[in-house]
Amino acid sequence: MWTKIRQWIEVRIGLDSLIQTQVADFRIPKNTNILYTLGFLAVIAYATQAFTGIILMVYYVPHPDHAFKSIQDIMTKVPYGWLFREIHTVGGNLMIMIVMLHMLTVFLMGNYKQPRELTWLGGGLLLIITVAFGLSGYLLPWTQLSYWATTVVTSIPTAFPVIGDFVAQILRGGDRVADSTLSRFFALHVSILPPLFLLLTGMHLFFIYRTGISATPFGRRDDEKRPLSAYKRKTHPDGYPYYPVFFQKQMYMTMAYFTIMFFIIAFFPTLYFPEEANLPADPFKTPHDIRPAWYLLAPYQLLKLIPNKFFGVTLQMILVALLLFWPFLDTQKEKNVLKRPVLRGVFLFLLAMWIVLLFWGRT
Amino acid sequence: MRYLITFAMMLFLFPSTGAAGYKQEFEDEFLTKPWAGVQIEENLCISCHASEKMKPEFREITEAWQASWHAQNRISCENCHGGDPKDAAMSMSRQRGFVGSPQFQKVPEFCGKCHIGILSNFLESGHGKALKAGRKAPQCVTCHGSHNIQRASIDIITEQLCAKCHSYERAKLMKQALFLTEKKIAQLEKSLQELKREGVYPEADEKSLFSTQAEFRTLFHTVDVNLVKDRTGEFTARLDQIDKNIQATYRGLKFSKNFAAFLMLTFGGMGVVIFVMTRTKD
Secondary structure, three states: OHHHHHHHHHHHHOHHHHHHHHHHOOEEOOOOOHHHHHHHHHHHHHHHHHHHHHHHHHHOOOOOOOHHHHHHHHHHOOOOHHHHHHHHHHHHHHHHHHHHHHHHHHHHOOOOOOOOHHHHHHHHHHHHHHHHHHHHHHHOOOEHHHHHHHHHHHHHHHHOOOOHHHHHHHHHOOOOOOHHHHHHHHHHHHHHHHHHHHHHHHHHHHHHHHHOOOOOOOOOOOOOOOOOOOOOOOOOOOOEEHHHHHHHHHHHHHHHHHHHHHHHHHHOOOOOOOHHHHOEOOOOOOOOOOOOOHHHHHHHHHHHHOOOHHHHHHHHHHHHHHHHHHHHHOOOOOOOHHHOHHHHHHHHHHHHHHHHHHHHHHO | OHHHHHHHHHHHHHHHHHOOOOOHHHHHHOOOOOOHHHHOOOOHHHHHHOOOOOOHHHHHHHHHHHOOHHHHOOOOHHHHHOOOOOOOOOOOOHHHOOOOOOOHHHHHHHHHOOOHHHHHHHHHOHHHHHHHOOOOOOOHHHHHOOOOOOOOOHHHOOHHHHOOOOOOHHHHHHHHHHHHHHHHHHHHHHHHHHHHHOOOOOHHHHHHHHHHHHHHHHHHOOOOHHHHHHHHHHHHHHHHHHHHHHHHHHHHHHHHHHHHHHHHHHHHHHHHHHHHHHHHHO
C-alpha cells in the first residue's frame, strides 16, 4: 500500500530525486557550528506560535468586555488551554530571543557581506515583524499590564512633530487605547503580520538557497571574492551532507528549545505574567510601575534618558536603519570580526549599552 | 551606495536635533506621569479643597480621603455629597444634587444610599432605634470615621470605643461570635491574592467572598449576638465552598506544573538521545 502511494507521488512530482538533490546531496560547510541552526530554530518557533495561536483564537474574544474573561477561561476551563497559552507566551519571548541571537551570530561571522545583503535585510525586517507580533499580541489579553504597556508604546510616535499625533491615532484608532485599539492590534496580530511574515520568510529562504550557505570565517580561509562580478552560487562539495549530520544538529536544538520552554513553564510559570498581567485592564487606574516588554526596555530607557524626545525617537529609527542597511555600509573585505578591532569595539560597546539599558529599564 | 544611505540617515536625523525642546507638554507628561491624564479627569472638589485658599481643616479632608478605602475604590466626593466635580460654577449647586454634610442623626441615611443592607440592619438595632428616638447613640462615623474610612474589620470593636457609652461585655461577645468567620474570610482573601500571583484571576470566588463578607457584616450591624451565632453556620458553609474551589484551583496549578515538567523531561530525553546519536556518528 505504502509503496503504491509512494510510486503514485513519485511519477507525478519526482519526490526521490528532489530528496536526493535537496537533502542527501545537499552539502553543508565542514566548519559549521551549532549556531547555524538558529535560523531553522526560529522557523520551528514561528510554527509553534502559529499552531498554538490558532488554538487560542478558537476561544479568544477580541473585545474589551470579554477579552480578559476569555483568556481566564482558556487558562482555567478549556482542557489544556493553559498549556497552549503558556507555550504561546513563553514561545513568543523565546522566539524574539532566537531571532536576535540569530542576527547576532550572523553579524559576528560576517555572513551578511556580499552577496548576502538582501538575506540580511530580509532577516532584519523579519526581526521587526517578530517584535511587532510581540507588541500586538501583548495587548490582546486586555490586562492592566498589556493596557498600560500599550499606552506607553503608542505614545512614542507623538514625539514626532506634525505627523506624530496622527500616527498615534492610527495605531490606537482614537485618542486613547480602547476597543478600537484592541480590534486593530488583533487584526494586525492574526491577519496582517502572518502573511507579511510568510512572504519575507519565503524571500529570506530563497536568497539563502540562491546564494548558498556561507562558511564561518573562523579557522577557515574565506574563498568568496569581493566585489562580485557575476552570480555564483556558493557550494561546498567537500562539506557534510545535510542529512543526517546537520539535520541531527537541528533536531538536537529543537529538543533543547522545547526543553527550555517547558522548564520555564514548569518552574517559572509566572515569569511573563507579573501581578498586573493577571488583573483586568482598568483605564482609570494607572499602575505604579509601567514598563513595556523586555525586548523594548532598552529603547524605552534610552528614550527616557534623552531630554528631546523627537531626537530620541529619530535616533532610534536611525539605529534600526543602520542595522538593516549595515551590509551596504560595511564594505570591508575582512569577514572575521576578530581581525577588525574597531568594529569589534563598537559592537561590544553597543551590546554592553543594550544590556545596561535593559536592566536599567527594569529598575 | 553607502554614501547615499549615510547621507539619507544624516538628513533624517538633522531636523530633530534642531528642534530641541519641541513639545514641552510631551516632555512633561511622557514616561513620568501618566498619559492617564487623558483618562482621569480633574476633580474640582479635590483641587479646590486641596488649594492654599482653604482653611487647614478643609485641606485635611482631601488628604484623609486620599488615604481611604473609598479612594482606593474610586468613590469620590460627588458620590456621597453630590454636586458636579467637572463644573466649577455648578459644583456645589443643589440642582446638581449637592447635599453638603449631613446632620449627625442623618448620617445613617447618608451612608445608607450605598450601604443599603447595613442601613436596614442598623436601624433595627438598639443603636439605630436610640438614634431615631433622638437619644445619644453611635452612628456610622462614630466607629468608621468620616473621610479617612478604612477597610472594615473586627478590630474596630474595642473596649476603648464601646466603653464610651456602655460596658464592653456585650461587644466582646459579639467580637467572639464574629472572630472565626472573620478569620476565615481573611485567610480566603489571602489565598485569592496568592492565586492571582500564580496567574489565576478567581473572579467568581472573589465576588462570592465579597458578597458573603458583606452580608455577614450587614448582620453584625443588628448588634444581636444570638442572630449572628444562629446564622454563622450558613456563612461558614458558603466560605467552605469558596475554600474548596481555591483548593481545586491549586490542584489544577500543581497538575499543570507537573505536566510541564514531564514534557520538559521528554524533550530533554529526546535531545540527549539525538546528541548521543550525533556523537556515535562522529
